[in-house]
Amino acid sequence: MNHKLMTLGGLACLALVASASGAPFTNGSFEDPQITTGTYTDGVTPSSWSKSTPSNVLLFAAPFDYANPTDGVQGIVLNSANGSDAISQTFDTVVGTTYALTFDLGIEYGAPKPEQDQIYVSATGTADQWFSTPVSTATWAYNTEVYQFTATGSSTVAEFGQVGGFNYSPVLDNVQLTIVPEPASLLLLGCATVLMIKRHRRA
Numbered sequence: 484m485n486h487k488l489m490t491l492g493g494l495a496c497l498a499l500v501a502s503a504s505g506a507p508f509t510n511g512s513f514e515d516p517q518i519t520t521g522t523y524t525d526g527v528t529p530s531s532w533s534k535s536t537p538s539n540v541l542l543f544a545a546p547f548d549y550a551n552p553t554d555g556v557q558g559i560v561l562n563s564a565n566g567s568d569a570i571s572q573t574f575d576t577v578v579g580t581t582y583a584l585t586f587d588l589g590i591e592y593g594a595p596k597p598e599q600d601q602i603y604v605s606a607t608g609t610a611d612q613w614f615s616t617p618v619s620t621a622t623w624a625y626n627t628e629v630y631q632f633t634a635t636g637s638s639t640v641a642e643f644g645q646v647g648g649f650n651y652s653p654v655l656d657n658v659q660l661t662i663v664p665e666p667a668s669l670l671l672l673g674c675a676t677v678l679m680i681k682r683h684r685r686a
């Protein structure tokens with residue numbers, strides 16, 4: 484392989500690595516836009532997200548009597564009083580790459596008896612998966628959960644929702660998108676090998 488081809492190979496690898504780690508998933512902590520401290524509203528949609536219609540997805544800012552954020556000062560309640568509520572975001576993905584959505588899932592504080600809610604998470608081309616909240620307690624309990632999907636397109640829609648039937652509602656915060664290590668690591672290893680060969684040939 485001549486130097487020109489190897490340089491092109493190296494650049495291609497760098498471009499692949501850049502695109503594989505640049506998914507612009509944003510506002511997973513629901514901190515934007517900032518609402519008044521101690522209030523909640525279904526009239527504001529968190530930036531970068533879309534809500535189902537009709538929707539009673541509540542954006543809240545601590546201190547709030549019924550829910551507590553796990554990251555920052557704001558979070559959302561998928562308010563089951565409305566029957567069915569969902570929130571979704573569309574973001575760039577690389578076909579064939581596996582991603583993990585991690586999130587903190589709680590339940591509204593104040594349930595008069597132990598209650599456990601469920602939400603579903605879905606992503607384009609991947610089956611829905613259901614997650615249970617902690618059983619309601621006198622503390623701000625939550626579970627950190629992980630949903631994995633393999634991208635089938637250059638953009639993916641991920642949705643978090645519930646279908647009602649609960650007296651108290653699921654609380655969601657701290658949604659983060661990461662690439663599952665294997666493909667990226669292998670790609671980096673391949674690129675490192677190309678670059679090392681290139682450097683060795685130059686020496």
Ligand SMILES: [Ca+2]
Binds near residue numbers: 513555556
């Ligand atoms: Ca937050």
